[in-house]
Structure formats: structure tokens, C-alpha cells
Amino acid sequence: MxxxxxxxxxxxxxxxxxxxxxxxxxxxxxxxxxxxxxxxxxxxxxxxxxxxxxxxxxxxxxxxxxxxxxxxxxxxxxxxxxxxxxxxxxxxxxxxxxxxxxxxxxxxxxxxxxxxxxxxxxxxxxxxxxxxxxxxxxxxxxxxxxLRELPAADQPIASCIIALQQQPHLSPVSEWASHAFLSQRQFERRFKSLAGFTPKLFSRISRFQHATRHYNKDFLSLTALAQQCGYYDQSHFIHDFREFSGFHPREFFKGNAEGTVWRD
Structure with a gap:
């Protein structure tokens, strides 16, 4: 392949x-x-x-x-x-x-x-x-x-989306909203329009994606990987990984999961 x-x-x-x-x-x-x-x-x-x-x-x-x-x-x-x-x-x-x-x-x-x-x-x-x-x-x-120019009012939100995809973190939505000079409700509405999901769900997906990038790297314990990717604990990590991939993370990172050949 x-x-x-x-x-x-x-x-x-x-x-x-x-x-x-x-x-x-x-x-x-x-x-x-x-x-x-x-x-x-x-x-x-x-x-x-x-x-x-x-x-x-x-x-x-x-x-x-x-x-x-x-x-x-x-x-x-x-x-x-x-x-x-x-x-x-x-x-x-x-x-x-x-x-x-x-x-x-x-x-x-x-x-x-x-x-x-x-x-x-x-x-x-x-x-x-x-x-x-x-x-x-x-x-x-x-x-x-x-190609069209992103409206100036949406550029801080787009920057937030990019930041979350590059390095997920657990900052509260109110903090993101203040950076965009919006109320929390306004921010959540505009965020969903630009990202497709609420900030909370998008954050969860971004943390999961961040975890999958450790495929083919030196294997960490699930606890260490969960902490590195911003999860509260290993159980939250396993729950999200199963929901978003259908796999237990250990199966995925050992290379035993379906459809991972292209990552090798």
C-alpha cells in the first residue's frame, strides 16, 4: 500500500x-x-x-x-x-x-x-x-x-479551531469566548457554524485525534498517553477512543486494528 x-x-x-x-x-x-x-x-x-x-x-x-x-x-x-x-x-x-x-x-x-x-x-x-x-x-x-475571505469576526474562532486541532487543551469555553470578544452563547453558536460541533464535542474529537498520532511511536502506557493528550484519566480516554474508533486503544496502538495498514 x-x-x-x-x-x-x-x-x-x-x-x-x-x-x-x-x-x-x-x-x-x-x-x-x-x-x-x-x-x-x-x-x-x-x-x-x-x-x-x-x-x-x-x-x-x-x-x-x-x-x-x-x-x-x-x-x-x-x-x-x-x-x-x-x-x-x-x-x-x-x-x-x-x-x-x-x-x-x-x-x-x-x-x-x-x-x-x-x-x-x-x-x-x-x-x-x-x-x-x-x-x-x-x-x-x-x-x-x-476562495473567499473569512469574515474578520470569525478569524479568532478559526484560530481557536486550528489551535485545538494542533494541541488540544482543557481551557473553559468562557476563556475562548473572551479571546474572541464574544459572550459564551455567541461563541458557541459561531463555533458550531465554523467547526460543525459544539466546542466541547470538538475538543473531545481533537484530543482523540491527537492520541491517534502516537501510532507507530514508542508505546506509552495508556495512563501516560491519556495524561499527555489531556484526558482526566485512563477511563475517559478508553471511553472516548472506543466511541470514536470502535477499538480499545491498546488494540489500535499495537497495530492489530482494522484499517491501520496505511499508517505503518
């Missing part, structure tokens, strides 16, 4: 964290974990089926936009595959598509349904591209055409 990332050009880094490419030559089952970011995906070779809790497969679209999610999802494919993805901050949804991020929380619409004619055109251009360099060029052009 081949996985690599591409840093976006400087003018798009305020919205796009990175582009990624995942390719495989064999059947594969993938697990998408809870995530506070947004992903636009293009299946340029093969199409995955989504598996429900009963392991029954349902067809998925060749392109889609995965909104912020507090749920894990499972996908499988019986052949080789190729996926081009765009990993974005959640406030990319209101900036690029003029809708609240919360509209797409736990949703993954296909691009033509979400964006109409422009979504169909983008899907066609990416799918018909000869290689990933062309796909990258098509997407850079698309994002530049749709």
Missing part, C-alpha cells in the same frame, strides 16, 4: 491542511475514524462499498465531501484502488461553499448533489485527469476560484 501527502500552495494553506493519495493493489477494508476536519475524496481507481454494523455492503459515490464526524465508518473494496483526498479545516465549508459546517456534520454527500453543476464539472475533470499531478492542478484551480 502506498500513502503520501502533498503540501498545498501557500495561498491555500489557510483552508487546506494537505492533499493525500492512497493506492493499493489488493482488497482492503478501511475504517474512517471520528475527525474534526473535512475531507474531499475522489476514487479515481475502484470504488469502496460502505459496511454497516451488520457488515452489509452498500455502494458509495466516486466522489464525496466528508463533513466533520464524531462517528467511525467502515469501507471495503475487493480490488486494487486509488484515492485522491483533500484534508481541510472544517471552516473551509462556509468559506468555500457558503454553508455552515454543521450542515455536513456526520454527512458525506457526493459532489454533484452538494455543489450542482460545479460539483459535476469538478468530478469529471478530476476523474478524467491522466495522473495525480493533473488532479492536483485541477483542485488548486477549483479552490482558488471559490
Amino acid at each position: 502506498r500513502y503520501h501527502t502533498i503540501i498545498p500552495p501557500p495561498d491555500l494553506r489557510s483552508l487546506i491542511r494537505f492533499y493525500w493519495i492512497l493506492e493499493g493493489d489488493e482488497p482492503y477494508t478501511h475504517r474512517s475514524l471520528a475527525c474534526g476536519s473535512v475531507e474531499m475524496v475522489f476514487h479515481y481507481a475502484g470504488v469502496f462499498d460502505e459496511l454497516n454494523k451488520q457488515n452489509i455492503a452498500a455502494a458509495t459515490a466516486v466522489t464525496g465531501l466528508q463533513g466533520p464526524s464524531h462517528q467511525y465508518r467502515r469501507y471495503s473494496i475487493d480490488t486494487g484502488f486509488g484515492i485522491f483526498g483533500v484534508y481541510m479545516y472544517p471552516f473551509a465549508i462556509p468559506v468555500l461553499f457558503n454553508m455552515p459546517a454543521s450542515t455536513l456534520s456526520n454527512e458525506m454527500p457526493d459532489l454533484p448533489s452538494l455543489l450542482g453543476a460545479s460539483g459535476r464539472q469538478l468530478q469529471e475533470m478530476v476523474m478524467l485527469a491522466e495522473n495525480n499531478q493533473q488532479r492536483l492542478s485541477v483542485l488548486n484551480t477549483f479552490f482558488r476560484q471559490h
Whole structure:
């Protein structure tokens, strides 16, 4: 399996964290974990089926936009595959598509349904591209055409979202609100519009994501890892990890969990 990332050009880094490419030559089952970011995906070779809790497969679209999610999802494919993805901050949804991020929380619409004619055109251009360099060029052009300035009033909240994703912490919402010069209620409403979730839930997801980044690193005890990632104790850590991934953290960090091959 081949996985690599591409840093976006400087003018798009305020919205796009990175582009990624995942390719495989064999059947594969993938697990998408809870995530506070947004992903636009293009299946340029093969199409995955989504598996429900009963392991029954349902067809998925060749392109889609995965909104912020507090749920894990499972996908499988019986052949080789190729996926081009765009990993974005959640406030990319209101900036690029003029809708609240919360509209797409736990949703993954296909691009033509979400964006109409422009979504169909983008899907066609990416799918018909000869290689990933062309796909990258098509997407850079698309994002530049749709890029808008984030309103000044929302910039402190966007900064808070970025900070939480980089290094989760347990500061009270009232402290975040004061930095944004908003009441707590105003802050929570604007935060949900930009991030897709309430500050409390987004914080929990960010702590979980921070923990998953320790995969392939020297294994810490669960207690030490929980403390390092900002959890009150090990039991809270295990509870959140199971909720957001479906795995016990020990199973995940030992490399025995489903869909972790690309991390190796």
C-alpha cells in the first residue's frame, strides 16, 4: 500500500491542511475514524462499498465531501484502488461553499448533489485527469476560484479551531469566548457554524485525534498517553477512543486494528 501527502500552495494553506493519495493493489477494508476536519475524496481507481454494523455492503459515490464526524465508518473494496483526498479545516465549508459546517456534520454527500453543476464539472475533470499531478492542478484551480475571505469576526474562532486541532487543551469555553470578544452563547453558536460541533464535542474529537498520532511511536502506557493528550484519566480516554474508533486503544496502538495498514 502506498500513502503520501502533498503540501498545498501557500495561498491555500489557510483552508487546506494537505492533499493525500492512497493506492493499493489488493482488497482492503478501511475504517474512517471520528475527525474534526473535512475531507474531499475522489476514487479515481475502484470504488469502496460502505459496511454497516451488520457488515452489509452498500455502494458509495466516486466522489464525496466528508463533513466533520464524531462517528467511525467502515469501507471495503475487493480490488486494487486509488484515492485522491483533500484534508481541510472544517471552516473551509462556509468559506468555500457558503454553508455552515454543521450542515455536513456526520454527512458525506457526493459532489454533484452538494455543489450542482460545479460539483459535476469538478468530478469529471478530476476523474478524467491522466495522473495525480493533473488532479492536483485541477483542485488548486477549483479552490482558488471559490476562495473567499473569512469574515474578520470569525478569524479568532478559526484560530481557536486550528489551535485545538494542533494541541488540544482543557481551557473553559468562557476563556475562548473572551479571546474572541464574544459572550459564551455567541461563541458557541459561531463555533458550531465554523467547526460543525459544539466546542466541547470538538475538543473531545481533537484530543482523540491527537492520541491517534502516537501510532507507530514508542508505546506509552495508556495512563501516560491519556495524561499527555489531556484526558482526566485512563477511563475517559478508553471511553472516548472506543466511541470514536470502535477499538480499545491498546488494540489500535499495537497495530492489530482494522484499517491501520496505511499508517505503518
